[in-house]
Amino acid sequence: MTDDDKLIEALTALDPPRRDVRFRAAVMERIARRRFLIEIGAGCAGLALALLLLWLSGPELAGVLNAAVRPLAEPGSVLIGLALAAFLGHRVATRGLAGLRLDGGRS
Amino acid sequence: MSAEVPDAVLVAAARAGSDAAFSRLVDRHGPAVRGFARRISPAPDDADDIAQEAFLSAWTRLRGLKEADRFKAWLMAIAWRKARERARSMGRSRTRETAWQGEQETSADPASDLAIAARRALSQLPVEQRAAVALCLAGGWSHGEAAGILNLPLGTVKSHVSRGRVRLQQVLGERDDG
Numbered sequence: 001m002t003d004d005d006k007l008i009e010a011l012t013a014l015d016p017p018r019r020d021v022r023f024r025a026a027v028m029e030r031i032a033r034r035r036f037l038i039e040i041g042a043g044c045a046g047l048a049l050a051l052l053l054l055w056l057s058g059p060e061l062a063g064v065l066n067a068a069v070r071p072l073a074e075p076g077s078v079l080i081g082l083a084l085a086a087f088l089g090h091r092v093a094t095r096g097l098a099g100l101r102l103d104g105g106r107s
Numbered sequence: 108m109s110a111e112v113p114d115a116v117l118v119a120a121a122r123a124g125s126d127a128a129f130s131r132l133v134d135r136h137g138p139a140v141r142g143f144a145r146r147i148s149p150a151p152d153d154a155d156d157i158a159q160e161a162f163l164s165a166w167t168r169l170r171g172l173k174e175a176d177r178f179k180a181w182l183m184a185i186a187w188r189k190a191r192e193r194a195r196s197m198g199r200s201r202t203r204e205t206a207w208q209g210e211q212e213t214s215a216d217p218a219s220d221l222a223i224a225a226r227r228a229l230s231q232l233p234v235e236q237r238a239a240v241a242l243c244l245a246g247g248w249s250h251g252e253a254a255g256i257l258n259l260p261l262g263t264v265k266s267h268v269s270r271g272r273v274r275l276q277q278v279l280g281e282r283d284d285g
Contacts, residue, residue, distance in 0.1 A: 003276050004244075010279055011229075011245035013222040016141040016155075023141065023155065024133045027162045028126065034163060 115175035122169050129169075133162055136179050139246060140186050146229055146241035147190050150197075157193060161186035183246075184256045187238060194234065228278040232271050235259065239267035240275065 001009075016023070054061070112131070120128035140161055144154035164185050165178075172181055229237050235257065242253040243264070254264045 003280075004272075007272065007275055007279065008244060010221055010225040010275075011146065011241070012142075013219075013225050014142060014145045014245075016138055016145065018138055019134065020137065020141075023137050023158070024130060026155075027133050027137075027159050028130055030159060030163050031126070031129070031166050034167065 113176065114178040118169065118172065118175035118178050121166070129166060132178065136182055139179065140182060143183060143241050143246060144186055144190060146245060147187075147234065147238045149194070149230060151226065153193060157186060157189045160189045164189065180252060180256055183242070184258070187257055191234075224279060228275050231278055232274055236267040236271040239264050240271035243268045244272065
């Protein structure tokens with residue numbers, strides 16, 4: 001055995017086993033953890049960007065929404081008013097009739 | 108018997124999100140990276156951590172790898188950088204402590220005894236010399252490839268290997284004589 005052979009034998013004594021499932025599992029676990037953090041980070045960044053855009057465009061967005069809702073709101077409020085009046089009128093009318101009927105029963 | 112899938116194919120699959128492909132790369136190159144880390148790290152416990160960090164860093168930067176067929180050399184270069192970063196971040200006290208631990212290591216197993224002797228002998232070399240010896244004598248890399256991995260001039264690597272070989276033979280010879 002030459003000196004070089006002895007040297008290489010000593011150096012290769014530090015080699016790990018050719019196949020080590022635990023090492024692979026440890027690496028893949030760290031990768032899964034890193035991926036999770038990357039996804040969380042990307043989600044937070046996306047949310048922060050959306051909130052920033054919403055905040056920056058707030059006044060314009062409010063104007064646009066108001067303009068969009070107003071034409072709907074005017075006929076809508078008339079319809080709601082009419083529906084409310086009909087409902088209240090119906091309630092008053094039915095109670096009044098019931099009252100008349102009760103009164104008539106007693107009298 | 109199935110032919111071995113080339114690294115470039117596994118790298119492409121891993122880039123596309125295949126954990127199975129990356130896992131095969133870990134199986135294939137894990138022993139080389141861990142062996143290299145064990146030879147250059149002063150603390151045996153740190154070596155596997157360095158190897159794991161190298162794989163993690165490779166996974167994160169896989170899209171930046173230009174020549175996918177050179178994955179192994181690229182990975183070894185990452186492991187080398189990780190080992191240097193760790194060595195820098197470790198305090199002098201830790202290094203002293205580790206050196207002391209190394210002196211206390213003993214074993215009844217001749218194979219472990221040889222490993223301990225090799226670690227002690229390697230610890231006598233400067234870190235770049237140790238890395239050059241680890242790559243060229245134990246890892247089978249050419250001087251040119253080692254120069255690329257260590258980011259050192261070719262002449263420096265040749266000189267490191269030559270001096271490192273002589274020094275290691277001296278230290279291991281002293282052990283045999285003693």
